[in-house]
Amino acid sequence: MPNPAPAAHTTSSKRGRPGYNQQSVLRIAVEVFNKHGYEAASMGILAGHLGISKSAIYHHVPSKEELLRLALEEALGGLEGILMLDGATTGAPDSRLEFVLRGTVAVLVEKLPFVTLLLRLRGNTEMERDALARRRAFDRTITGLVSAAQQDGSLRTDIAPGTITRLLFGTINSIVEWYKPGGSLSVQKLADDVIAMSFQGLRG
Template sequence: MASTPVEQEPAARRGRPGYDQQSVLTIAVDVFNRHGYEATSMGVLAEQLGISKSAIYHHVPSKGDLLRLALDHALGGLEAVLTESGATEGKADARLEHVVRGTIAVLTERLPFVTLLLRLRGNTTVEREALERRRSFDRQVSALVDAARTEGSIRSDLDPRTITRLLFGTINSVVEWYKPGGPLTAEKLADDVVTMVFDGLHRR
């Protein structure tokens, strides 16, 4: 499975003055989220950017490439969390908590990009490939939940796939209401989710 390091930004590509590939991508993701990917034409993007359609092609070959770059940025961050030492070393429940905290960090840092990922319908090859990477991420988390059940650090009467779906259903809902820069910090959000989830999972 391809992976983009969590700290890596989408590659910059020089184009027309006033924009680089990253700034074009950031605006494109905002437009995709507001209007939907399929409903967004290159003409709409050009209007939002204040440049001609032909000028966009100095930055990226196609609308599909913009989508691919955006999804790589979201998925690369999530996939990198699973390779960190906190997710690979130690007891399974501690590794699971690390993944939960890391996922929330990626979501809050790359909120528009993750929002776009979560709204995919799988109508294009790029979308289907991204959805498969997301399913692979979910499977790895489910395996981690199962390992925590096996070692006896969390409850064993719940199906690991159910736990994973409920856990990430909770985390993914953050894209609908979380406001970066507001009174709720990303760190406090992670603390609250971990407390809510693990108080219900740990043996008493």
């Protein structure tokens, strides 16, 4: 797993012009990237959404690429962090799988715009390709948990572990297209529904 970003690049270490800080600029930038597409979203468009000049943006970040890096770290760092928690590393494989899936739903909702951006990457730049490689590494860890749960008899074995992983994340990733934070469906209930639907079909 890649090392955390250097402290010099963290959102709390950067000061900018009055009215915005790096985190607020980043949030708006991600909204713009998701609306227009990263490649089409110029610094001029971003400046228009912020109501400041392009040169003022550079008081917060050195480039559009750095905004993308920070945004992807929000998403990937959250997902990778789940795998380091006790619930993901100890216990029966099916319990660890459930823990990671619940955590993934929670991160997706908490960091919805950032995860949306991650899921829409096309791999056109080295940074995007690196991010996609980290995402695939996360998926491989889940596939390993699925396989371990199959081997200990917790999950059905007539479906390949990789297929199960793709189907699980096909369901979870679709949440970015329709879930509205703050609505009647809580994060806890959403995770419960995902687990109930998935595991009822996976347990023999």
